[in-house]
Amino acid sequence: MTDTAPRPTLEAVAARAGVSRATASRVVNGGDGVREPLVARVRRAVEELGYVPNQAARSLVTKRHDAVAVVIAEPETRVFADPFFALQLRGISKELTAHDNQLVLLLVEGRDDHARVGRYLAGGHVDGALVFSLHLDDPLPGLIQHAGVPTVFGGRPDWSGGRSEALYVDCDNREGAREAVRHLTGLGRTRIAHITGPLDQTSAADRLDGFRDMMADADPQLVVESDFTPAGGERAMRELLERRPDLDAVFAANDLTAAGALRVLRESGRRVPEDVAVIGFDDVLPVAEQTEPPLTTVRQDIEEMGRLMARLLLRRLGHRAVAEDAEGAPSSVVLPTTLVRRASA
Amino acid sequence: MTDTAPRPTLEAVAARAGVSRATASRVVNGGDGVREPLVARVRRAVEELGYVPNQAARSLVTKRHDAVAVVIAEPETRVFADPFFALQLRGISKELTAHDNQLVLLLVEGRDDHARVGRYLAGGHVDGALVFSLHLDDPLPGLIQHAGVPTVFGGRPDWSGGRSEALYVDCDNREGAREAVRHLTGLGRTRIAHITGPLDQTSAADRLDGFRDMMADADPQLVVESDFTPAGGERAMRELLERRPDLDAVFAANDLTAAGALRVLRESGRRVPEDVAVIGFDDVLPVAEQTEPPLTTVRQDIEEMGRLMARLLLRRLGHRAVAEDAEGAPSSVVLPTTLVRRASA
DNA sequence: ACGGGCCCTGTGAGCGCTCTCACCTCCCCG
DNA sequence: CGGGGAGGTGAGAGCGCTCACAGGGCCCGT
Known part of the structure; x- marks a missing residue:
């Protein structure tokens, strides 16, 4: 055949x-x-x-592969509900393609899988790696470090101390959260709740920090941890309503969570934004635009972040065509966020 | 460094x-x-x-790469709103991983990109390809054919005549659609509308055919073409409501479309399912479960389809470990669908 | 006790490419 | 008009691996 x-x-x-x-x-x-x-x-x-x-023959002598691995370590929860990764992937793909690099996708499915991925990266099949979604206790960074593969992380990796030279691309989660709360207080809201993401992820933790920056002496009851999913948002919202039925605003750690919260609020007979103002995070279009009412949210340019990750890695790898438009050693990037006003707050 | x-x-x-x-x-x-x-x-x-x-050295002599390209040709519209591809990817990833194959992701972004992908595939960098989402006039199948790369398609490719030996994995769109309509008529509905997907895709066309099988002499006004997106669903639903305000059921070509339709129906003051019953297609969980009310829909096992695609390709490539559990030449697979009853119909 | 055969191991060639280095041509300057 | 140098081109080695084949030990049959 x-x-x-x-x-x-x-x-x-x-x-x-x-x-x-x-x-x-x-x-x-x-x-x-x-x-x-x-x-x-x-x-x-x-x-x-x-x-x-023949790329194989070429690689054999040059030791370059013109291929980059994208490691996504969390298929269970987010990847399939949240367009977030898809958008980043797209940005990455565009940038890699523009520089003739291939994208090798590694979906990590479970604990054992880490070993496989580590082995693969250590195997020198790719020139570098783009890694997503690290939890606090994730063994992946360690493995990667060990493998000595140039890497750029999506989102600030959490390794308290050490290895701070790690390159990453993130948005300014903390300031974005502050902006959200600022908007809410500007609306005259005072009993503002926050539904967090999983706090073992820096994005969620940073957003919580931002929230606290503005609401230092708020009732701790007004903060409840969740998991970035709509169902989690629903659960959290119910909990919140029970604890503080008088709340007048909710800052959800992402749009999906906000969507869940919105649904529960409606069920409970609250009007949004009249009774409770709701604000999300991400501005993932198909979600934020389709909620009822459309969601006010903190926008991050996800696709651009993907593109930047790829560009950073390519520069790190010494790719000529990429290096020229930026001098000096590549360094991590933190993108600003912008508030997008729609109807929910 | x-x-x-x-x-x-x-x-x-x-x-x-x-x-x-x-x-x-x-x-x-x-x-x-x-x-x-x-x-x-x-x-x-x-x-x-x-x-x-060293995989490069190995490939150089064996001419195998243990890598498979996944080509997704439609990032604009669906990929980023619809968990569909993400789920298939996951199935594919699992199967490939289990057989030590790598997944090279090729996102096709536009017309010119086809050439690039064609070149890449022809370049013999991968052993085979998994290709998604072909429109009627898509040049990709031709290019692939020309490149001589073993390929399995996701969804029945449309090439009227010729090349019928192409391998694909699909669900039984036509019978699924019939089942949906059957359910609706079983509920006593008679003025059943259908919001189609883009009709240059076989999945959408097949679902329309299934609809027509059951509703041969329905008012043609009751069918309106859309694009598999929530926004498209909204538009279509509005159109439908204008044409036939008396309709009592809607079969939407996918869940996302149904979600849009649901929103418009609510706006218009209709109760679902009392006034209008709504049924979707796909059973993409985060969508179908989160609509208001939860969506009755035709389920296809998307992840399994992905897994099957990979398995089929691996067998086609003569992969030992895969070949053993199935004799004879690999052939296309059409999976059955099942109706999932929730609240909307 | 001896030969044939089988199983195991080693030798060597070569996959298709890049890269170093030697060589050769031409041009320019003295 | 000859020599030096620069620029262009070719020969050859070797990247790390697999695979065909040769060769050597051992077991078995007679």
Whole structure:
């Protein structure tokens, strides 16, 4: 089956163009230092033969793979409900594609899987890795560190102390949260609740910190931990309503959670935003625009974050075309957030 | 930077174990035909040295890559709103991982991108491809055909005539649609509307066919084309309500569309399911369970479909471990659907 | 007790590419 | 008009692995 004729080699191209393999190679790799007539002849031979370089052979000698692994460590919960990763992936894909790098997707499914991923990364199959969604106790960073694979993290990784040189791209979760609360207080709300994300993730923890920055002496009852899912949002909202039926605003740690909260509020007969103002985080369009009422939320440019992650990694890997538009050593990036006003607050 | 010590080679392992490179290789690849004491010695050497085979060198001689491309050709619309692809990806990832294959993700972003993908596939970087979401006029199948890359499609590809040997995995869209309508008529509904998906996709077309099978002489006004998105669902529902305010049921081509329709119905003051029964398709949990009311829908096992696609491809590629549990030539698979009753119909 | 065969192990070639280095051509300057 | 140098090109090695094949030990049959 699939008995494709053997693909032409550089040798064949060289022969057809009447040059040496070395010259053919030079042309294929940009053609610097080869005189014009030869360049043209080789190019034509490539064309006619439909030559495509054998990446394996090339990697064998260059030790580069032009491939980057994307590690997503949390398929259970978020990935499939939240367009968040999909958007980042898209940004990453665009950037990698633009620089002729491949995207190898590694979905980590469970505890044992970490070992597999570690082995893979250590195996030197890819030039670098883009890693997402680390929980506090995640063994992955350690493994990666050990593997010595250049890495950029999506979201500030949490490793209290040490290894602070890790590169990451994040949005300013803390300031975004402050902005949300500021908006709520600006609306005259005083009994503002916060439904957090899983606090073993820095994004959730940072947002909580931002909330506390503004609400230092609020009733601790007004904060309840959740998990970034709609169902979790519902649960948290019910809990909140029970504890403090008089609350007049809710800052949910992400849009999905807000959607769940909104539903419970409606059930309970509250009007949004009249009785309770609700604000989310992320501005994931299909969610934020489709809630009832449409969600006021803190926007982060997710796709751009993906793009930046890829760009950072490529620079870290010394990719020429990427390095030129930015000098100096690559460093982590924290993007600003913006408040998007819709109807819910 | 990242000046990792050079990774050990097979040569090093062989030396340490006191055997030849060939024997070391045999052990690394399963150890058949090597006597026990040697196997153990080599294994230990591998362990101690932390040896990982160089995939590039291996591929260079075997011409296998143990990597499969996943091509998703529609990032604009669905991928990011619909957990559909994410779920399939997960199934695919699990299956590939189980057989030590890598997943190379190719997101196709536009017209020009097709060429890039075609080139990549033709380049022989991967052993096979899993391709999603083909529109009628998609050039991709042609390119792939041309590239001679073993491929399995997600969803029945549409190429009227020819190339019918193409492998695919799909659910029984037509029968699923019939089942939906059957349920609705069973509820005593007679003025049943259908909001389709984009009709240049076979899944949408097949569902429409199924609808027509049951509603042969329905008012053609009751069918309106949409695009599988919530916003599209809203638009379609409004249109429908204008055309036939007396409709008493809606079969939406997917859950997202149904969610949009539900919202418009509520706005218009209709009660669901009392005034209008609504049924979706897919049973994408975060959507179907979270609508108001929860959505009755036609379930397809999306993750399983992904798993099957991968398995089919692996068999097609002659993967031993996969071939054993199924005899004969691999053939396309059409999975049954099941009706999931919730509150909306 | 001896030869044939089988099983196991090692040797060597070569996958397709890049890269170093030597060589050769031409140009320019003295 | 000749020599030095720069720029262009080619030869050859070798990346790390697998695979065909050769060769050597051991067991069995007679």
